[in-house]
Every structure is written in structure tokens, then in C-alpha cells.
Amino acid sequence: MADLHLPSRALVDGVEVEAQSGETIANLSSRDGHQINTLPALGVADVDIAVRSARAAFEDGRWRNLSPKARKKVLHKLADLMEVHAENLALLESLDTGKPIANTRSVDVPLAINTTRYYAEALDKIYGEVAPSPQDRLSYVLHEPLGVIAAIVPWNFPLHMAMWKVAPALAMGNSLVLKPAELSSMSALYTAQLALEAGLPAGVWNVVTGLGVVAGDALARHMDVDLIAFTGSGPVGRSLMRASADSNLKRVSLELGGKSPQIVFADCDDLDTAATNAAWGVFYNQGQVCTAASRLLIENSIKDVFLEKVAKVARSIKVGDPFDPATQFGAMVSERQMQTTLNYIAKGKADGGKLLVGGGQARATSGGFYVEPSILDIARDNILAREEVFGPVLSVMAFEDEADAYRLANDTIYGLAAGVWTANISKAMRAAKQLNAGLVWVNGWDACDITSPFGGVKQSGFGRDRSLHALYKYADLKSISISYKA
Template structure:
């Protein structure tokens, strides 16, 4: 994998950046068993940038044969102990080296992430890549702090429990935060001593491939970390059905999550960890002492990353007595958001991932209005002259029976609903099949505590949105999935608990 020889500045030399990115993006082969390989079929698929719809490169379209090769490489590496039998200190050093290399190549990674996904370069530089690096460092540092336990026993017996790696982990990650979500799974799985086969989303493979090259340089042994590119219904399904994969760790849509569970059941009953969709509520009470901050969070809670966030606060519930005034504040924030070229450092709101996703968002805006919703802001495609996939921040006033109160849009569409009392707020907020994130804004400690109990979600934020980090578990209730990313809990899900009892002559 090529690398930039000197730092590049999109603000002053965009043509040079695009030329350099084109060089870095080739070749786009899969990484299996420590080698760059074409798909065995020779097939590829086109990879376009959402920025202007132009072709970036062609990605290896791996299928079941390539997945089998990758799983064999991963299993061989696991069984011969080249990684899992290393002392924890040695694995820690390698993962820290990987984090160091990711930091040294952070600009390259950020530029590739923006090229692949259309997200603003300011976010790739300040959020996505730094968080991916921090995740790698966190699990490098945590891996030698996982202890077993000794049980109470008779005098002639010693009983203890230890955490042992599962084996081969299949990680299937989404396109909205490609490298960040990949490292949420890859880093703890490697830290626990597993081998990994990573299947990035077909729309965003480049940073995963780049990090595979860095992993080799860091000292991750061949076969321990593999990246198999390809389409979900081919490479992803093959990974989920493989009889020698011990676990599938997935972030993505509910329908695909169900398919993965069926595949696991139809194959070897492999474990499945799912982080799925959301229809997250953000509740603003009239007693909120920081309405300007609440308005900022209401807007950015759904418009960040063009609304393509599983925890997007897509349902805004506002106490009726302040609703009109508060909505005006939210609209003012939304209007201030700068939509533009993702490579412009001043851009705050870039392109959607694909033409299909753009039309999905626009279609939901139409459906919301057909269901009686009142469009208050946006609702249109913009930047059409670029050829890219841009939808402006949009806001609709709806009622609880509107399609926008039920279905996940995964786009920059905010729905506003009124409530009259606390009980109604919680009832409306919980009236969804999802349960990923939720938030409440209030000056009352008593009400805040009641809200944390009442809201049915894996994440509850009070007087803030997305106010947590790698140290806290991330995952959902209900149809938002099960299993947790982040925190020490993520380490434990990539391990089995073995109980050992030794009887001896006392």
C-alpha cells in the first residue's frame, strides 16, 4: 500500500490531493494470509466517491472461495499460536505500534476516509481517525488487565476460571464510520488473542486495507488480521455461514442482522453480536436551563455525518409550552451549517454515501409529508452541479403516527413532536421497536433520574448528546441488537470463560 511522501493540504492543493489519493487507492486487493491478492474469480466492483460520483478505483469482489482462504489462514494462525500464545506484553507492544503507525499516517487515513464516504475532512481529521487510533491504544493498554477468578473450594481442590480467546472472529462493519467501527471490533478481538477476518462495507473499503498494511509493519503475524473485500450478499454471507468462524461481530441494518443470525443458526451456531438501527429520541423539557445548548445538540444530534449515524437523534420531543420557540432555535442552528465539498476544511456537512442513500432520504421526506408532516426546513437535493450526493438538513413537524416517527431514515431528517407532560414524553420516546440511544434535557435532578430509569435504551444521555467515550459500553436494547462495543465489556465478548478444578492430596 502506497503512502504520501509529504503532508498534503486540501485547502490549497486539491488537485494534488486527488492525484495522490488516486495513487494510494491502487491496488485495491484483498489482504489474506499476509499477502495482497486479487479475488480468485478475478472479479471487481466499482468504487465511486460520493463527493462528485466519479470512479475512485475497482475493489476485489471476493466471494465464498476467498472467504474460505481467509478463514483457513486465520484458523492456522490461531491454532499454531503465533499470536494467541504471545505473552500479553508482546501483544500489547504490537498493538501500540499499530496505533503509532496509524497516528503517523493519520492524514492519509483521513483523506481516504473522506474520499470514500463523502464526510467532511474536518470530521475525518478530528473525529474518525483519532477515535480509531484511541480505540487501538485503549485495548492495547487493557489487554493485560483482564484477570480470571479463584473460587472457594475444599482444602484438596483449586478451582479457577480463565478467559480464553474464541478463535476466528468475522467482523462485518458499516460504511458510515468505516475505520472507527472496524477498530471497535478488530482491536479488542486481537487484544484477546483471536484471529480476525474483517469484511468492510463495499462502499468504504480503503482505510481498512490501508490499516492492514500498517498492521504488517507493526508486527501482527501473517494470517492474524485479514481483510476480505466484497459485496455483503457474497463475502459477508459466506463469512457468516462459514463452519470455522467462531463469532460474527456486526454493525449495520436490522434486516442484515437477521440474515446473519439465520446464517449462524444454519451453520455452526457461531456467536453473533449485533449493533443495529435506531430511532433515538431527544426530549427537551420546559425547565431546561440551557436551551441554546439543547438546540445545538438537537440539530447536530441528527445532522452530524449527514444523518448517517446509528444513534442519530432523529425524533425531537419538545414540551408543548416551548415548542415553537425552541424549534426556531434549532432551525437557526441548522441554517448555519455549511454544506459543501467534503475536502474543504470549512465544510461541516458533506455528501451522503451513495446515490441510493440520497434518494432514500429524499423519499422519506416525501413520505413524511404525505403522512401529514409539515416541512419546516430543507427537503431537497443540493450541490447538484457537482454530480455528488447531497441532501440539505431537513426538519418536519409530525405526529406520533407518522412514518418518520417509526422508521429509520439514516439521513439528515429531523422530526419534531410535542408532548404535554413527563409521562407522555417517556411513552412516546419508548414507542419504537428500537432502543439504542436516548437523551433528556432538564434542570431537575429528580426528573433526570426518573428519565434514566424510564427510557428503554442502551445509552441515556442527560443534558448532552453522544456524551461518552471508549470507556463506556455501546449497544442497544430491543431491535437495536445485543452485545456491546467499547469498554472492557467488548474484550470479554471475544473470549470464552473456562472453569478449571484441580484435585490434589491435601
């Protein structure tokens, strides 16, 4: 760890830079509260330089005019280098966010590498179209890169979410400016340097650090950005749409919050597996997951039996130092997120919720920001049935029948993910239709991979990450008609 390089400067036009103002942000470790390093707090003028760098790279064609074979080679080389540096990336992710090192080694970094390889392989599988035309005309359609992409990504899966946007945007030939969360910028900065080593031309991928209300807003309002690709909160998503309208009507793709339900019917034939998924569906990554299964809906006839199984799993989870390979459950990303979660638990109890497991701060003497895995039995009008906590809080409600389950599951402003557990295939098929969510999982939770589109409906946003569909988000259709003498 002592020899690990900690990135501490932004990357613009292939060069590490400080903020022109000299302002910095203290980067704190959620593991123990100590300062890790400082990062530049880039301002509007700094962001403008980064966007102009990306625009120049796009216009002169140093990346987009390369053949698909050449772009593929660079992206595969990047994935190779990420594999070589996987341990460093895992350490940076754990240090920045408080994630268990076991997870960053086995999940976060491997998935980011897999995403890079997937889009490297996919980029030459995108074909245009030939339209039906008269005999004296040839009409065809091309997918062309949009131009300058601004990707703004969250702190809960810093590198993983970054590569969901960076890899397809680069695969389609765009240039981009990445704005990582101020709480978790180091793995993105490290990887962008690896991209230069892999042969990505300078200026094609810029990384700006700083506060979202400054650097992120500057990207959203910039007249030379063609698309904002954002994952984060609903209020920020709304602000980005307003900024787009106030500037150049740039496109906006939003993956926002969720209050995802997991429904367990009495005919589920494996309650132990369902209970494990119900617990880890919300407690994984300390509950800081947009698809967290934060509402557990149990058919009334099995509620007590099933809830005890879930509680048993929750009590068995090993909370500990993120750097301990045996730790299953680490720290919240910040003191603010810890306090927000504890405040929600208090509000849920004040609303009549019955605390069954956890409910308090964990490892208080560590100096870090830890919250116990917590379960509350609540009524349908409880605040915990409505608002996204983004922490390790499971809200439990009972339902009477199938119609009641779907009504309760859909009774939310969000529509990101939903799950159902049943041994009845007809019921499973009905649930898949009735649940109003962008992702529906039957007899499993988070049971998908890079090949499946990811995104939501309602106030969970619009646009899709992952799969081939994501590539089209970073491209535009151009129709061409050529008239000739038949």
C-alpha cells in the same frame, strides 16, 4: 492527494489478493460521483481461504500465545503508525464516504487510534478467578480467546467501527477476518497493512472485500468462524442469525438501527445549547449515525420557541465539498442513500408532515450525493416517527407532560440511545430509568467515550462495543479444577 496510495486489493494471509473470479466492484466517490478505483469482489472460495488463514494463525499460536506484553507492544506500534499516516487515513475516509475532511481529521481517525491504544493498555488488565474449593482441590477460571472472529462493519464510520471490533478481538488473542462495507473499504485495507508493519503476524488479521450478500454471507455460514461481530441494518442482522443457526451456531453480536429520541423539557435552563445538540445530534455525519437523534420531543409549552432555535442552527450549517476544511456537512455515502432519504422526506410530507427546513437535494451540479439538513413537524403516526431514515432528517413532535414524554420516546421497535434535557435532577434520574435504551444521555448528546459500553436493546441488537466489556465478548470462560492430596 495524487501521491496517496489507494488500496485496491484484499488482504489474506499477509498478501494482497484479487478475487479468484476476477470480479470487481466499482468504488465511486460520493463527493462528485466519479470512480475512485475498483475493489475485488471476493466470493465464497476466497472467503474460505481467508478463514482458513485466520484459523491456522490461531491454532499455531503465532499471536494468541504471545505474552500480553508482546501483544501490547504490537498494538501500540500499530497506533503509532496510524498517527504517522493519519492524514492519509483521513483522506481515504473522506474520499470513500463523503465525510467532511475536517471531521475525519479531528474525529474519525483520532478516535480509531484512541480505540487501538485503549485496548492495547486494557489487554493485561483482564484477570481470571479462583473459585472457593475444598482443601484437596484448586478451581480457577480463565478467559480464553474464542478463535476466529468475523467482523462485518458499516460504511458510516468505516475505520472507527472497524477498530471497535478489531482492537479488542486482537487484544484477547483472536485471529479475525474483517469484512468492510463495499462502499468504504480503503481505510481498513490501509490500516491492516500498517498492522503487518507493526509486527502483527500474517494471517491474524485478514480483510475481505466484496458484496455483503456474498462475502458477508459466506462468513456468516462458514463452519470455522466462532463469532460474527456486526454493525449494520436490522434485516442483515436477522440474516446473520439465520446463517448462524443453519451452520455451526456461531455466536452473533449485533449493533443495529435506532430511532433515538431527544426530549427537551420546559425546565431546561440552556435552550441554546440544547438546540445546538438537537440539530447536530441528527445532522452530524449527514445523519448517517446509528444513534442519530432523529426524533425531537419538545414539551408543548416551549415548542415554538425551541423549534425556531433548532431551525436557526440547521440553516447555518455549511454544506459543501468534503475536501474543503470549512465544510461542516458533506455528501451522503451513495446515490442510493441520497434517494432513500429524499423518498422518506416525500413520504413524511405525504403523511401530513410540515416541512420546516430543507427537504431537497443540495449541490446537484457537483455530481455528488448531497441532501439538505431537513426538519419536519409531524404527527405521532407519521412514517418518520417509526422508520429509520439514516439521513439528515429531524422529526419533531410535542408532548404534554413527563409520562407522555417517556411513553412517546419508548414507542419504537428500537432502543439504542435516548437523551433528555432538564434542570431538575429528580426528573433526570427518573428519565434515566424510564427510557428504554442502551445509552441515555442527560443534558448532552453522544456524551461518552471508549470507556463506556455501546449497544442497544429491543431491535437495536445485543452485545456491547467499547469499554472493558467488549473484551469479554471475544473470550470464553474455561473452568479448571485440579485435585491434589491435601
